[in-house]
Structures are given as structure tokens and as C-alpha cells.
Amino acid sequence: xxxxRLGILGITLALGFCPARAAESLxxxxxxxxxxxxxxxxxxxxxxxxxxxxxxxxxxxIFSRCAVPTFCPAMSANFRALQExxxxxxxxxxxxxxxxxxxDPAFDTPEVLNRYAKHLALDTSDWSFVTGExxxxxxxxxxxxxxxxxxxxxxxxxxxxxxxxxxDGKIRKLWRGNRWTPGEVVRELHSTLxxxxxxx
Amino acid sequence: MKNTKSIIPVAALAxxxxxxxxxxxxxxxxxxxxxEIHASDNMKFDVTEIQVKPGQPxxxxxxxxxxxxxxxMGHNFVVLTTGVDMTEFLTAAATQARNAYVPPQFASKVLAxxxxxxxxxxxxxxxxxxxxxxxxxxxxxxxxxxxAGMKGFLIVN
Numbered sequence: 001x002x003x004x005r006l007g008i009l010g011i012t013l014a015l016g017f018c019p020a021r022a023a024e025s026l027x028x029x030x031x032x033x034x035x036x037x038x039x040x041x042x043x044x045x046x047x048x049x050x051x052x053x054x055x056x057x058x059x060x061x062i063f064s065r066c067a068v069p070t071f072c073p074a075m076s077a078n079f080r081a082l083q084e085x086x087x088x089x090x091x092x093x094x095x096x097x098x099x100x101x102x103x104d105p106a107f108d109t110p111e112v113l114n115r116y117a118k119h120l121a122l123d124t125s126d127w128s129f130v131t132g133e134x135x136x137x138x139x140x141x142x143x144x145x146x147x148x149x150x151x152x153x154x155x156x157x158x159x160x161x162x163x164x165x166x167x168d169g170k171i172r173k174l175w176r177g178n179r180w181t182p183g184e185v186v187r188e189l190h191s192t193l194x195x196x197x198x199x200x
Numbered sequence: 201m202k203n204t205k206s207i208i209p210v211a212a213l214a215x216x217x218x219x220x221x222x223x224x225x226x227x228x229x230x231x232x233x234x235x236e237i238h239a240s241d242n243m244k245f246d247v248t249e250i251q252v253k254p255g256q257p258x259x260x261x262x263x264x265x266x267x268x269x270x271x272x273m274g275h276n277f278v279v280l281t282t283g284v285d286m287t288e289f290l291t292a293a294a295t296q297a298r299n300a301y302v303p304p305q306f307a308s309k310v311l312a313x314x315x316x317x318x319x320x321x322x323x324x325x326x327x328x329x330x331x332x333x334x335x336x337x338x339x340x341x342x343x344x345x346x347x348a349g350m351k352g353f354l355i356v357n
Contacts, residue, residue, distance in 0.1 A: 064272040067243055067344025107271075107297065115269040152287055154294020155344040 027145050030174055034059075034165045037140055039101070039132040042113040047130050049099075049169065056096045056172075056192050057165040058082065058185055061146045063104035063156055064116045074178050075160060076100065076120050082182040083127055089186065091195045095167075098127040103141050103148050103158055105131045145176075166192050232257035232326070239275035239317070241266035243345050248352035250338070252329040258354075262314045263322040270318030275345070277325065278302060278313040279338045279354055286337065286346070293341040301341040311336065311354075329356050 028034075034057070039047040049057060060079065066072030079098050086092045102108035108116075113129040121127045131137065141148050147159045162180055164173040173188050233256055238246045252258055262277040280289065284306070292303035300316035312327035330336065339351035 064269075065343055067342075067348045069242070069348075112269075112271045116272050119267065119269050119272075153290045153343070153347060154292075155347075 028143050028163075028171055028174075030171050032171050034163075034169050034171060035140060035143055036169075037132070037136050039130040039136065039140075040110055042110050042117045042124060042129040044110040047128060049165065052097050053169055054167050055094075056167055056189055057099055058096065058162065058189075059099040059101060059165065060162040061101050061103050061141055061144065061158070061160065063102050063158075064108050064112055065104065065155070067155065070178055071158070071160060075162065078180070078182050079127065080120055080122075082185055083122055085182055085186050086126070086189070087122070092186070092189055092193065094126075095193050096126065096189055100127070100129045101137065101140065102129070102131045103137060103146065104156060105134050105137045144174075164188050164192060229253055229255035230257075232259050233329075234259045234261075236261045236263065237277060238263050238265045239277075239340065239350070240264075241268050241273055243273075243340070243348040243350045245277075245340070245350055245352055250352070250354045252354065252356055254329060254331045254333055254356050256329045257326065258312075258329050259324060259326045260312075260314070261322055261324040262317060264317040264319055267319045270316065270321075274301075274316040274318060274342050275340050275350070276300060276302070276314050276316045276342065277338060278341045279311040279327070279336055280306075281309050281311055281330070282332075282334055282336060284309045284337070286339075290341065290343075290346060294343040301343070313341075316342070329354065333357050 034049045036048055036050050041047040058079075060075045062072035062075050079100060083098060086096050102113060108131050110131065113131060117124050117127070117129045138148065144161045144163060145159070146161050149157045151157050160176070160178050162175040163171055164185065166172045172192050230253060233250065233252045235247060235250050235258070237260060239262060250258070260277055262275065264275045266273055266275070289303070289306055289309070292306060293301045296303045302310060302313050311330065312325045314323040314325045317323055333356045336354040336356065337351060338354055339346040
């Protein structure tokens, strides 16, 4: 990983935006509809976001071999904490689904993600680990302004985006970088899923 | 008696030859250096320096004390010869998941390596330290682990 690339990545993270974002006219914003692309979950089953309609979705982009503790491992640890918080919270239990999208589909097959999921999640009833065709995943990552690049050492440089999608499939909140906390997401979930609109 | 006299010099020569052979530079020297290294999910080795004598036998046991799956956080111990371009080696290694991240094209540059280990697994590798004094890199060749600090030196002195 050369210093220039690290520098760009650092600045990108610090400022919370992607260099390609300005040029990316299709970049999703708060209020945009989440793309309904065909993906595959950790069990090899077809996955589309519209199958989760009626529930709030929190999604993020990771890859299972990421070796930077403050990147994917931190996002996955945050999601695990979030899963625990949601299950303790009666107003949210059963109303939220977490989705970790791999940006390394060539390596992160459903089998690999299944083992990764077993290590990380309490279970996968409310947390999916998804992969897909290289082109599809790259397009989805780009739409969320996630910059992905293969390094000289063969690993992946990338930025981070985490998103909250409402039960109507519209993006409510985008967090750039790694500074968000599970508590912050829980607060956003409460305003997205008011208790008085809780399904019986 | 005559026979006995002729046997003694022959035996002495044989013993001398044996000692000559034992002091040959290509043979291992001295007691083996035994080292146990722990590797964990935080991508660190708990031993980052191994001191050996030239030609000394070395026995390294690597234990993966982490809990993450092997595909996501496997660890190995790879010792390289001197003069290896680390970036070139790691680039080649990163594409060699099927060869446990030890690139075959660098086989002549790898002094020794363990298997790629998953959580709770261990493996031992025995090798002979190089005869030339110097600092030899050892590392975990799983993608991203060496740049994250999972490396050290075999110091031959």
C-alpha cells in the first residue's frame, strides 16, 4: 500500500466523502430508493432488499479478509453490538434487519460468508451477509459512494458507508466512515420506526 | 597381533572422518532452537525476533489462538531468504488462497513455512538456519497481515 494511496484514503475518511462521489451522478442520497439488485445470502439463497419491505434495514459494506481493525472488523463488531441492542429493545425487535454486503465477491462466497456469519452474529434471522456478481456488487458499492480499489499487495482499499433504509425502501440516513456508533443507529431507528406504528 | 595393529589406524581414520563430517558447514550446528509463537485475531505474533546461530536447527511451533474463521483470519509463519522484495512477495501471496498464501513462484525464496492455521490449530516446522549471518524476514502471508504488523526477524548471528 503506497503512502499516496493511504493518504488519499485517510483524507477521504476524515472528510467523510469519496473522491469519485462528485463525478458519480447516480450516487444515492438520503431519500433515494435502495437499489433492488439481485444478490445472494450466506446460505446461497437469492436476496433482494424488497423482500425486507416493512422492516427497517441497516446495511454496510465489508469484506471478510479485511485486515484493518478500524475498518471492516470495526463495522462488523458494531453490527454485532447493534444486533444485541435491537434484540433488547422491544420497540425494535423483529422490525429491523441488518445486511453486510461483501465488496470481495470473488473470495467471499456464500460458504465463506456463512462461516464469517457464524463467528460474528448471534444468528442470521435478522442479519444477512450478502455477495453477488462482481459487476452487481461494484455497482451497488459505487451507488453508495463506497470507493473500492485493489492494492499492489492484492488486498482491497476502500471507504466505508453505512445506511439506514426505512420500511418503505427509502434511504433515511447515510453514515460515511467509521465514526458512527450503534447507539446513534438505535436512536435513528426509533425515529424511523415510531412505537405507535408498531405492527400488531 | 599383526591384524590388530593394522585395524587400529583404520579405525582411527574412520573416527577422524566421522568428526570431519560432523564439522562440515552443511550440517546443522548445536542444539535446536525451539520457539513457540502465538498468532491471534489482532494480527500480531507474540514473538517478533528469533536469535539463532548460523546453521543451527530451528523448530518453530505456531499456534493460532484466535477465534475467527480460517478463511477470514488464517495465520501462517513464513521465513524468507534475504533479498526478497516484500511487496512483490505479498502481491503474489495474496492471489494464492489455493496454496495457503505461499506463492509457488517464490518457493526458492522461502526458507520454511507452516500450514495456514484456523482458530485453535497449531503446526510445527523444523529447518536449519542459514549459514550467512543476517536478518531474515518472517511474516504471516495472509493478505494484509504483514502490512498490519504481523512480521518479525530471524536473526542469524
